[in-house]
Amino acid sequence: MKTLVLTAHPNLDTSRINRAWFDALSEADNVTTRDLTAIGGPTLQFDVEAEQTLLLAHDRIVLQFPFYWYSAPPILKAWLDQVLSFGFAYGPGGDKLKGREFLILVSTGGPADSYHAGGYNNFSMDELLKPFQQTANLTGMTYLRPFIxxxxxQADETQIEASVPDMLSHVSNPELNPQVRLARLLKEIEDDPAKAAAVS
Ligand SMILES: Cc1cc2nc3c(=O)[nH]c(=O)nc-3n(C[C@H](O)[C@H](O)[C@H](O)COP(=O)(O)O)c2cc1C
Structure with missing residues (x-):
């Protein structure tokens, strides 16, 4: 599996968690990393053909960003608006991303318990990330469980370092794809029908 990571941080030099993730991912096997801020430059302009060619060369597309105002930094929006074009990602002939996987890696300032009904952020991350989920749906990609x-x-170095192996194993886990996981479970049942009761 070949993975493309599109990192959307306005300044990786001042970032802590996204910098740590970007550096670790840049060392990982079969992973291509891209710092969108460096590539898009001050005018946020992308070479659409080059970006699309890269997408076609990868199976799992990962968007990595810090959560800003319940969304992503503007460089990611610029990339999406330019690269997921009519006839490529949607519309007639726009099936080029169909069958690929789509994964979000996101860091938030707010604590986990704030992202619930009744918490001070009121909504869950699954709810707040819906525009990304629907982008995957419309373009025919399989939306994978995000890593958050x-x-x-306010994280200290220990928390940042601890997140790195978890993030790496999430990104490389083939069973994030529900179809892959289900196929494995069905195979296990086929091999040993007694397991059926344990699988749901
Ligand atoms: C402009 C801006 C908007 C932010 N909006 C949110 C937000 O909506 N929710 C949240 O939990 N944190 C928010 N934060 C906090 C960032 O998500 C947090 O600082 C970031 O994930 C840390 O990542 P880094 O170390 O890579 O910069 C915001 C920060 C900035 C600068």
């Missing part, structure tokens, strides 16, 4: 690190505005 909460409380990262």
């Amino acid at each position: 690190a909460h409380g990262m505005a």
